[in-house]
Amino acid sequence: MTPSLDRIAAETRTWLAGADRPLILGLCGAQGSGKSTLAASLQAAMEAEGRRTAILSLDDLYLNGIARQQLADAVHPLFRTRGVPGTHDAVRGIAILDAAKVGAPLSLPRFDKGRDEPFGEEEAVGKVDLLIFEGWCVGARPQAESALAAPVNALERREDPDAIWRRYVNRQLWGIYAELFARIDRLVLLAAPDFGVVRDWRGQQEEALWTSKASGAMDAVQLDRFVQHYERLTRHILAEMPDRADLTLPLDHNRQPRADMYAYMKDKVRQ
Template sequence: MPPPFTDDKSPICIPFILNRLKLHRQQASSQQPPPPLIIGLNGIQGVGKSTLVVPLAAALEQEGIPTLVCSIDDFYLTHEDQVALARANPDNALWQVRGEPGTHDIPLLISVFSSLLRHEATLLPQYDKALFSGQGDRLPPSSWKPINSNSNSPPLQVIILEGWCVGFRPIAPSAITAKHASPSRTLHQHRLEHLLAINEKLKEYDQVTDMFGAFLHIDSENIEYVYDWRQEQEEHLRLARGDSNAGMTKEQVVKFVDAYYPAYELYSEGLRNGLLPGRPGAQLRMIVGRDRRVKQVVEI
């Protein structure tokens, strides 16, 4: 069973966010109201990023800071487009299911964020992972979440975008080649050209990453903890439903995480080195242990 959730991260994140928001307001003093501060939040699956954003947003709201939380998952390609991507690349296992860079609608994400930065009425996409027998699909715009639809609402001050691949930046093709030739957990399972294709597609994501005024990184002492954490989530699902057959088996969990793991092997180092070089102090890295509790904090 997963251990009970203890929020030891919000007390670390809130002072950091408040400081970055103060600097953001100073830099945007000529704009009234200033555009919201966009914060990226990255963490490997199961580390607790989705759980963290709830108390994080609540704490900011208590400080009088209107906050919007969204997930990069809501910007997955439509089912139709994902199927087309898979069919166009039948040998590339990384694109046969949603998840890896290249399976998100980045132009839509940029359009939504650009509108939010201007405080315009905006519809936030919603994605249902249960549709098409778990393959998922984007819901129709009539089901999207309206933002800034009420002129009497205070303007947004903070937007938090969370996701397992948020902040990943492409690396040099030579680095991909070197990593592919070195011992690894999953990279050797894929052809080099398929990894290079993912890396090329990741260049589009830089346009989103460059919008971040701050970044939160929940890192792990050992990335392979993701397999245990994902298994714990499945155990929690079975308990919550009272169904011992619910969720994925251990073998299915390994296969599921293996589909994402190549990106961890390729891009985690870049996150740790810092992804906002022109903004010193704008990145907060929290390193957690197997129990998901913070062991070390690094400001980059």
């Protein structure tokens, strides 16, 4: 196991041992932080120990293109781009997490990022002991209203000068996303060292897509604009989530646990 996987697996075993029903494990990490790979490795480790495990990515809850265009027309053009709260089917996410908690068989949606549309068929996974719910803003809380006034980057300054987009995103975190994230039993944060590294990490992912000649790969200009959609909330998460997550793993620029810091767990039980 890698150091991150070893630590998360150890804590997950403890959490599972103390649970009287299926466990919902939230895994939050900035784009490119390795959360999807880590979730898959954790699933393999738990299944090797006989625990029925499935993964739901927040990305798999994205609305289809028509729904996002309708949101863009009704609220703000920036909602045509998938990513921020408001561009997911949070109601469906709530239904899935509720079904997992009561031990019902699951059918999980999957999203095709190449086509920017959901796959036509869902994945039937049955009952689980552990559902890993991973995503870049899983467990995020809203910002204070006063924090929304000043733009954090060129995208907000040029394309959201009246703060309509970012205020709508924040209202989603107060509303339906708060209901969704309240269903998480334990929250793990992969804490990037800063937001600046996120552009580099996401750039590495895009380079891999270019190498594989996958559809939908972005060039440098497109990528620079794209990551700005995520900047505000990523910075907020890195500032406020570490002290309340059940387990926080501070990462270095190579996605490895930082040698000068320790992972820590809050000794508490989520309601």
